[in-house]
Amino acid sequence: MDEVAGAIADPVRxxxxxxxxxxxxxxxxxxxxxxxxxxxxxxxxxVLREAGLVSDQVIGRQRVYRLVPAPLTELARWLTGxxxxxxxxxxxxxxxxxxxxxxxxxxxxxxxx
Amino acid sequence: MDEVAGAIADPVRxxxxxxxxxxxxxxxxxxxxxxxxxxxxxxxxxVLREAGLVSDQVIGRQRVYRLVPAPLTELARWLTGxxxxxxxxxxxxxxxxxxxxxxxxxxxxxxxx
DNA sequence: CCAACGCGTAACACATCAGTTACGCTTCTG
DNA sequence: CAGAAGCGTAACTGATGTGTTACGCGTTGG
Numbered sequence: 001m002d003e004v005a006g007a008i009a010d011p012v013r014x015x016x017x018x019x020x021x022x023x024x025x026x027x028x029x030x031x032x033x034x035x036x037x038x039x040x041x042x043x044x045x046x047v048l049r050e051a052g053l054v055s056d057q058v059i060g061r062q063r064v065y066r067l068v069p070a071p072l073t074e075l076a077r078w079l080t081g082x083x084x085x086x087x088x089x090x091x092x093x094x095x096x097x098x099x100x101x102x103x104x105x106x107x108x109x110x111x112x113x
Numbered sequence: 114m115d116e117v118a119g120a121i122a123d124p125v126r127x128x129x130x131x132x133x134x135x136x137x138x139x140x141x142x143x144x145x146x147x148x149x150x151x152x153x154x155x156x157x158x159x160v161l162r163e164a165g166l167v168s169d170q171v172i173g174r175q176r177v178y179r180l181v182p183a184p185l186t187e188l189a190r191w192l193t194g195x196x197x198x199x200x201x202x203x204x205x206x207x208x209x210x211x212x213x214x215x216x217x218x219x220x221x222x223x224x225x226x
Numbered sequence: 227c228c229a230a231c232g233c234g235t236a237a238c239a240c241a242t243c244a245g246t247t248a249c250g251c252t253t254c255t256g
Numbered sequence: 257c258a259g260a261a262g263c264g265t266a267a268c269t270g271a272t273g274t275g276t277t278a279c280g281c282g283t284t285g286g
Contacts, residue, residue: 011115076190076196079121079192
């Protein structure tokens with residue numbers, strides 16, 4: 001998961017994933033859609049490969065890349081795990097803040113009382 | 114989204130998010146659970162704040178952090194968008210590979226034919 | 227066959243990031 | 257009140273990441 005999360009941190013790589021979501025592409029086709037150099041794109045593609053987010057297949061001189069969505073799905077599942085915890089959190093904070101204030105007021109009354 | 118994706122790229126920050134999923138924590142409590150220095154953790158907390166993934170509330174000397182899950186949910190939704198495209202992709206690659214092979218064979222037959 | 231094409235990688239340079247110690251401000255406590 | 261506690265930030269350092277040009281290997285096409 002660390003590599004996947006790291007891979008999608010970069011906007012270029014996210015764009016590549018979006019392109020591949022719409023269909024497989026050769027490396028050159030991908031690189032042609034960016035203004036950065038082809039080796040730079042190649043380097044990003046390598047990160048995606050090593051993170052398991054894309055697979056590549058050599059067809060002649062071309063290297064065709066395809067999306068491998070499973071790790072993204074897994075990350076999404078991990079992320080949705082935070083959604084369920086939201087209500088618990090809000091309630092806990094309100095309770096904590098109120099308790100802290102009550103304690104402080106009580107202490108002040110003891111001091112001045 | 115760029116900031117959110119960037120924020121979860123770091124394992125320390127992911128751990129912080131997991132801690133906060135289970136309940137609000139003061140900065141000191143969070144820092145105490147790591148072996149790195151407190152300023153290092155503070156820096157990570159700042160990244161999370163600025164990405165909108167946590168909110169903080171000063172209670173006396175303490176700064177209590179709480180999870181803000183909405184941006185994570187949004188990122189999860191974006192990621193699940195890739196799942197739906199998977200079937201299309203596999204079919205397209207098979208088709209493309211078969212077509213390329215057919216074309217190559219056809220060309221070879223023309224040459225030798 | 228040979229030149230062009232496609233593309234990955236190495237080497238380099240610069241930017242960014244994440245660790246550290248030092249510092250200082252605010253709040254709390256004895 | 258004075259010292260301690262809590263915590264953010266600055267400055268520094270070293271590691272990492274991302275851009276570039278140069279290079280070379282394999283495939284293709286004339």
